[in-house]
Amino acid sequence: MRTVAEHQAVVAALFDAPQPVRLPTPEALGCATLADVDAPLSLPGFDNSAMDGFAVLAADLASASPERPVTLPVTEDIPAGRTDPLALAPGTAHRIMTGAPLPAGADAVVPVELTDAVVGPGEAAPQVTFTAPIDAGKHIRRAGSDISAGSRALPAGTVIGAPQIGLLAALGVTEVTVGRLLRVVVLSTGSELVEPGKPLRHGQIYESNGAMLTAAVTEAGALGRHVHFVPDDIAGFLSRLDEVADDADLIITSGGVSAGAFEVVKEGLSSTGSVEFVKVAMQPGMPQGCGHYRGVPIITLPGNPVSALVSFEVFIRPALRAAMGLDPNRRSVTARLGGDIHSPRGKRQFLRGVLRSESAGDTVVDPIGPPASHHLRYLAEAEVLIDVPADVDELPAGSSVDVHVLR
Known part of the structure; x- marks a missing residue:
């Protein structure tokens, strides 16, 4: 079987380097800068008042006290936005606004x-x-005290959010070069699947993978589009792929990749010769496939929901984000196990877990739920994935483990 690291490398190779695109600043929300953005001007652009009050010469008030107040004539009124240059004569004051x-x-x-x-x-x-x-x-904002012209406003790799848009707008930057967000189509297969909201017959289940994976794509920063599932029919499946391939940078499917009969994805794409189906030494998520369909990268995930989402986290999310110039990595921490765990030797296991802190300040991770890949309830409760190496079959409580923080 292929190792997790080997399959991660194969999936990453499907993606090109981030493609630069020039966007109006407000439309760059969620994108990452691909180069440093330098300030074209200083902020503030001129010395200005930090308060509503009176502009004065400090020396004129040096002797002021309640017993001996100083009174000055007010010779100008300066509201924000006044553009004519003014000069303060000694012994006078100007009323000035923030x-x-x-x-x-x-x-x-x-x-x-x-x-x-x-x-x-x-x-x-x-x-x-x-x-x-x-x-x-006192109470003066000096020109350039926030940022000076020519200095770096945003380093390369900055994700554009509301504060970044505010800074760019204040600097008069109307467009910014960022990594293009990729268009990802998500498609589920299975004759047993029924759209939520419709009545179920015996042997049918509500389709959840499509909505879940589309949400995962969107959370990863890409542009997700959910295409409703198709039944276990090879011609229908390939026809649906033809419909979406021209408007996608990546296609993700779930289901139909195992070793049983009626594996429509595996059977349909095997005939094209450009998609490889393998077993990866991991649990959950052993059956995997990836390659190209009509030149578009396609990644085929197993149909069990936990397997599908864990596979997305392990293989797709890092590569997808890297291809848009975004940080590919989840935050990882080392924690102590709150209970014993068992793992199949030879397979790298990703267990669901929740974090807690003990009085000593240690971070503890408690495994939750059984390892079977249909337990969505525990996946929904999970805060982290516990990464158990392939050469480990059991770890007692108190052991140190790596965990990948999901939320």
């Missing part, structure tokens, strides 16, 4: 609350009184 440009000559801003001025809109009073000195530089 974000408004600091007049030349001013070296401090006194908050309005520390004066006798009336807070609120309207014209400035002809004079203002101060009862305390102020340090030079």
Whole structure:
């Protein structure tokens, strides 16, 4: 059997390097930058006030006190957005609003609350009184104090989220080069499958893999599209693949890849000669297949739901994210087992688990549910996958194990 690492390498080889695309900044949400983004200008672009108050020369207030207040004439009113250049004469004050440009000559801003001025809109009073000195530089946002022109705003590999869009917009960056998000079609097969919401007959089950895997694709950052399942009919299956191949960067199927009869995916794609079906030394998820269909990468997963999602986590998610310039790795931690586990020697096992912390600060992982691959309940409860090496058949409670954090 092929090892997990060997099959991971085969799956990764199906994908090309991230494809750069130039997108309007708001549309780059969820994408990753493929190169550093440098600031075309400084933020702030000019010295401005951090408070509503009065721009002053600190030296004019050096002697101010409640007993000996200093009163200055107010010679200008500076709202945010005023564009004409102003200069503050010694012995005067300018009323200034938050974000408004600091007049030349001013070296401090006194908050309005520390004066006798009336807070609120309207014209400035002809004079203002101060009862305390102020340090030079107080309440001033200096030009470039956030970021200076030419410096790196976003490093390569940054995932664009709301804060990144805010920074780029503030810098006037209207477009950004990012990795193109891949279009992934998810297709389930099986004559026993019924669309949720419809009545079940004896021997039928509701189709869940398609919705689950499409959600996994979307969570991984790609553009998932769920194509409703097809019955166990080779011609119908291949016809459905023909329908979706022109609009997909990757096709994922689930079901129909085992060793039994009516394995429509395996039988249908084996005839094309471009898809390889193998057994991987892992549990769950031993039967796997991958290759190309009409030039489009296709990955065929087993039909049991736990096998399908664990296979996605182990093989598809890392390669898919890497192909879009996103970090391919889940967070991994080392934890102590909260109970004994048994594993089939020769197979790398991925058990479901939940984390907890003990009083000593240790991280403990408790295995949950049996290893059988139909137990969706325990998959839904799992916070991590416990990674048990292939050469291990049992581990007692307290043993150290690697776990991959799912949520």
